[in-house]
Amino acid sequence: MSSSPRDQNQHQEVNQEEKADEKENKNEETKQEKPEKLMSEKKEEKKESWKDFIYNPRTGEFLGRTASSWGLIILFYLIFYGFLAAMFSLTMWVMLQTLDENVPKHQDRVANPGLVIRPHAAEISFNRSNPTNYNQYIQQLHDLLQHYNDSIQERNDLCLVGEYTEQDDEPMKKVCQFKRSILRQCSGLPDTTFGYAEGKPCIIIKMNRVIGLKPRGDPYINCTAKRDSPLQMQYFPSEGRLDKMFFPYYGKKAHPDYVQPLVAVKLLLSKEDYNIEQMVECKVEGSDLRNNDERDKYQGRVIFRVKVSE
CATH class of the missing domain: 1.20.5 (Single alpha-helices involved in coiled-coils or other helix-helix interfaces)
Structure with a gap:
């Protein structure tokens, strides 16, 4: 049977639509392939x-x-x-x-030295009947005075009392004797407890080392109690003197065996003073060394408290 012209036209239209769909599919496939290739x-x-x-x-x-x-x-x-x-x-x-190997070019220490005490404590409090309360204090004093033993100090020189020991031209500086026995009752020799067992403790005061320091006058340590009535004290050496023969100090390298002078203060506390906190201030007096700088309360002075109980 022969198809009519209408059927032929319809068949052609279907073929054209199929071809168009195939082209569109091919275009879409090529579009998807391009990004993947890129x-x-x-x-x-x-x-x-x-x-x-x-x-x-x-x-x-x-x-x-x-x-x-x-x-x-x-x-x-x-x-x-x-x-x-x-x-x-x-x-x-x-x-x-x-640079000088013995003297720092720029010294950060002040020209006026400070004072320090042993035992190293701002408040010394103990019961004199209980040795465990004050053993730490007497041990610190014994440790400090080991370098001042008479057997060691006898190797050093006898210097002129009241005169500076100047030795600028000497490569190795001599050391002046300061024997432990000079401190007598506060030397730890006749009384190994330094008076703590009897309730009359010893406090040892020393001045910080300053290279080249030569204090003028006759420096000594003076202690006062901050209370209405005076507190009885005893000084060793007598009058708390810091003899000028121990000055100047030339530095650790040139002066390796140097020992600075010490002053021991024995606080003669009575029974009425027990269980009361005693504030004591010690200063360097009799020289040009400053002891009243409010910005540095340890320059030329030291303050400590002592409380003894039975």
Whole structure:
């Protein structure tokens, strides 16, 4: 049977629609393939670019530079840092030539020394009937006086009393004797408890070392109790004197065996003074050393408290 013209037209239209759908499908497939190809191409380019950055076989570059370029830049930095090291070494050498090995060029210590006490405590409190209360105090005093033992000090020189021991031209400075026995009742020799067992404790005062210090006058330590009635005290050496023969001090290297003079104060407390806190202030008197600087309460003076119970 022959088809009518209408049927033929309809068949042609269907074929054209199918062809159009096929084209659209092909276009969509090509559109989807293009981004995938681009992504893969970019990845390959990145891999190649990183490889070329590390080492490019075409130009012979390593990390973006040729061997000659790397050699020149390394040589430049070697010369540059070598020059800086040489300048630093030269500067240090010149500065060291201006220093004295015995005396610091810039001293951070003040010209007026401070005072310190042993036992090292701002408040000394103990029960005289209980040795465990004051054993730590007497141990500190024994440790301090080990360097002042008579057997050790007899190796040192007998110096002129009341005169400075100046020895600027001597490479190694001599040391003046300060025997432990000079402190008598506070030496720990006749009484190993330094008076703590009897309730009359000894306090040892020493002045900080200052290189080149030569105090004028006749320096001595004077202690006063901050209360209405005076507190009885006994000084060793007598009058709490700091003899000028122990000055000046030349530094640890030139004066390695130096010992500074000490003053011991024995507080003669009575039974009425027990269980009462005693505030005591000790100062350097009789010289040009300052003892009244409110900005530094330890310059030329020291304050401590003592409380003894039975």
